[in-house]
Amino acid sequence: MDVRGPVRRWKGYGKPKRAELYFRWSLYLMAWMMLPANLLVSASAVTIPHSITTVRVALVLSLASTLVTLRAYRTSLDHHLQRPGEYRRWLIVNATLSVLGSWFLLLLGPSSGGPSHPQGPPFTALITAALLGAAVGPMSVGLPLRRATLIGLGLMLLVAPAVLLAGVDHTTTVGLLAGTTVGLAILAGSCRSFAWVTAVVWELDSAREAQSRLAVAEERLRFSRDLHDVMGRNLTTIALKSELAVQLARRGRPEATDQMAEVQKIAQDSQREVRDVIRGYRTADLHAEAIGARAVLRAADVACEIDLGEDADRLPPPVQSVLGWVIREATTNVLRHSEAGHCLIRLHREDGRAVLELENDGVPAVPLPSQGGGTGLRGLRERLAAHDGELTVPEAAPGTFRMRAAVPL
Numbered sequence: 001m002d003v004r005g006p007v008r009r010w011k012g013y014g015k016p017k018r019a020e021l022y023f024r025w026s027l028y029l030m031a032w033m034m035l036p037a038n039l040l041v042s043a044s045a046v047t048i049p050h051s052i053t054t055v056r057v058a059l060v061l062s063l064a065s066t067l068v069t070l071r072a073y074r075t076s077l078d079h080h081l082q083r084p085g086e087y088r089r090w091l092i093v094n095a096t097l098s099v100l101g102s103w104f105l106l107l108l109g110p111s112s113g114g115p116s117h118p119q120g121p122p123f124t125a126l127i128t129a130a131l132l133g134a135a136v137g138p139m140s141v142g143l144p145l146r147r148a149t150l151i152g153l154g155l156m157l158l159v160a161p162a163v164l165l166a167g168v169d170h171t172t173t174v175g176l177l178a179g180t181t182v183g184l185a186i187l188a189g190s191c192r193s194f195a196w197v198t199a200v201v202w203e204l205d206s207a208r209e210a211q212s213r214l215a216v217a218e219e220r221l222r223f224s225r226d227l228h229d230v231m232g233r234n235l236t237t238i239a240l241k242s243e244l245a246v247q248l249a250r251r252g253r254p255e256a257t258d259q260m261a262e263v264q265k266i267a268q269d270s271q272r273e274v275r276d277v278i279r280g281y282r283t284a285d286l287h288a289e290a291i292g293a294r295a296v297l298r299a300a301d302v303a304c305e306i307d308l309g310e311d312a313d314r315l316p317p318p319v320q321s322v323l324g325w326v327i328r329e330a331t332t333n334v335l336r337h338s339e340a341g342h343c344l345i346r347l348h349r350e351d352g353r354a355v356l357e358l359e360n361d362g363v364p365a366v367p368l369p370s371q372g373g374g375t376g377l378r379g380l381r382e383r384l385a386a387h388d389g390e391l392t393v394p395e396a397a398p399g400t401f402r403m404r405a406a407v408p409l
Helices: 006-012 015-047 052-080 087-106 121-142 145-165 170-250 255-282 286-299 317-337 375-385
Strands: 303-307 342-350 353-361 390-392 400-408
Touching (some): 015 052, 015 170, 052 087, 052 121, 087 145, 121 170, 170 255, 170 317, 286 303, 286 317, 286 342, 317 342, 317 353, 317 375, 317 400, 375 400
Parallel strands (some): 303 342
Antiparallel strands (some): 353 400
């Protein structure tokens, strides 16, 4: 059971989730704004000699319409974000309640005085805009705009007779419906823009994750390509010379021994070349990793500041290699586990040690990777331990992650 407070849960969400919650609750607020208008209409009915049952029905209808509208907004936004859900059913129920509610509230009037309202046209405009807005808003999110527009106009035509029966003349009715059309267009555009921006935020987040996976895939392809270039030719040569040696041996030719000696030499050369490839893959150049980290982070829209100082070139090659691995792993962590906008990489000497500090912002309020036992940091600790080095995660400001790698010189 999650016992964290709302504030901590909010801080634990990533930026895409926060953006979605913001826009989602903005849509919900539009549904709740309809409730005071309907309650005001229902309360005004008390001043007219209605039965208490009619007033109660108006209040229940207003609350039910608001709750259904909330559900329609939720399912429509989920559909817009390509998540499963029954959104059509809720849109139909919501539109039906809106039309029925409009007729019911518009026709509230004195039991013996006909359908006219003492409140006049403003009363009618308020009912029409509120209830039609409750229907059009979710439709603009869950349906294509053209279809939502046509359905919205159809709903307005269904409500128009109730406006006339409420005692409003034809000219005023046309004006009210025209004004309502403009208001509904603005509402539909706002709701649609909220849903569109939410989808764009999630698409950008997916693109960022895809970029990280592509970087890993590219490195694997480079390694496989190097192995193919090294082993392909040598294995082909070994196969051909082995076949030639077999044929010579069958004929009793002494040259078979020379061919097998060449096969042995090629195999030994292949082993050495494979070791060189693996050594090059497992050895990370400090400057190359720093430049690569800056390029990858800038491609992900993360400002990267690097300060390696003047002593980086004079560091022993093993120290440069292990610190290059620290930069590589830290860059991966920034891309995968944070919403960083700025990253700092700084190298300096301290008490006979080379100290590499890395800091980035945009960290959610969740346990630090060092506390969670991540395999990446565990692997870096093992690499540093082989050189008597250590990896620490000092305390940092909220939303900031700091990592410190120190290697004796």
